[in-house]
Amino acid sequence: MEFIDLKSQYQALRPQIHARMQAVLDHGNYIMGPEVQELEARLAEYTGASDCVTVASGTEALLIALMAIGIEPGDEVITTPFSFIATAEVIVLLGAIPVFVDIEPDTCNINATLIEERITPRTRAIIPVSLYGQPADMDRINAVAERHGLAVIEDGAQSFGATYKGRKSCNLSTIGCTSFFPSKPLACYGDGGAIFTSDATLAQAMREIRIHGQSGRYVHTRVGVGGRMDTLQCAIVLAKLERFDWELAQRRRIAARYDELFDGRIDVVRQRPGCAGVFAQYTIKVANRAEVQAELRERNIPVAVHYPVPIPMQPAYAKHGPSAHIPVAEEMARSVMSLPMGPYMDDASLERVAAAVLHAAGR
Secondary structure, three states: OOOOOHHHHHHHHHHHHHHHHHHHHHHOOOOOOHHHHHHHHHHHHHHOOOEEEEEOOHHHHHHHHHHHOOOOOOOEEEEOOOOOOHHHHHHHHOOOEEEEOOEOOOOOOEOHHHOHHHOOOOEEEEEOEOHHHOOOOHHHHHHHHHHHOOEEEEEOOOOOOOEEOOEEOOOOOOEEEEEOOOOOOOOOOOOOEEEEEOOHHHHHHHHHHOEOOEEEOOEEOOOOOEOOOOHHHHHHHHHHHOOHHHHHHHHHHHHHHHHHHHOOOOEEOOOOOOEEOOOOOEEEEOOOHHHHHHHHHHOOOOOEOOOOOOHHHOOOOHHHOOOOOOHHHHHHHHHEEEEOOOOOOOHHHHHHHHHHHHHHOOO
């Protein structure tokens, strides 16, 4: 059993993937080829955002977004302590200060009710993470941001395709960012990412920043980065888009079946009312995690922990979060565990995983 079955997906989409890749090999435009513009148009239409800017990775998407809104050294950016390190990494790389707000115990997303008390005159932006594929409480976050004149950048690295009150993730705030890392719900076969906005000025800034700040050939009007997504990776995402909605339906079906089998006996990360997550991970919470992990591995069932150490407690980031009060994040870091999940998981495997979890947890 695999944690994420990418091989079955490849077999299902092999003709489309090969045809898309062969087209790139035939025309030879490996950087900023026609598939880049095609993918950007398709993704913008999918989310409802006015503009999509493809970039080299999800991390690059966050970095370019922060650069576009003018984050400078000493600025503060509010975010979650419970995420992959990239969320805070990009803040620190620009000399800004990450301010960590604790999370909700049921969703593991940033607790929107705690954000306002952490705002200071130096606060410039909020980065909520749509963890495990489910958006945070974006309406509340956007309302706080509007009161204080702040930008909101959704880190939707795990949530492309999710909806919040009928709106698509990555089109819920000032800017939305996503990742096409191979394990994501919509993925390429390397690194890749995208940024979404309906602000034309920000879109232009981000397009220039991703190509070294160029507004024209050898005309550098901004400080930028080498942040383009290559044409081959865009072609792969285009091929996968053909089956994406079906895959999302399967992910949600599998998550519902897990819920049914656990029947309240296992504490799971909850879906917020009005949200339809994409279950980038199906995550449970168990007090005896080490024992459960060990038993599942003995049964050749792969598991993962996202994330075992909150960001402010990481050695390189401890100095950035000395005042962080994050008891819920610390508790979740001790108890969360993600189970095999993916659109190509068969029912027998799913039932085997659920039975093993129940046995290992003593339920």
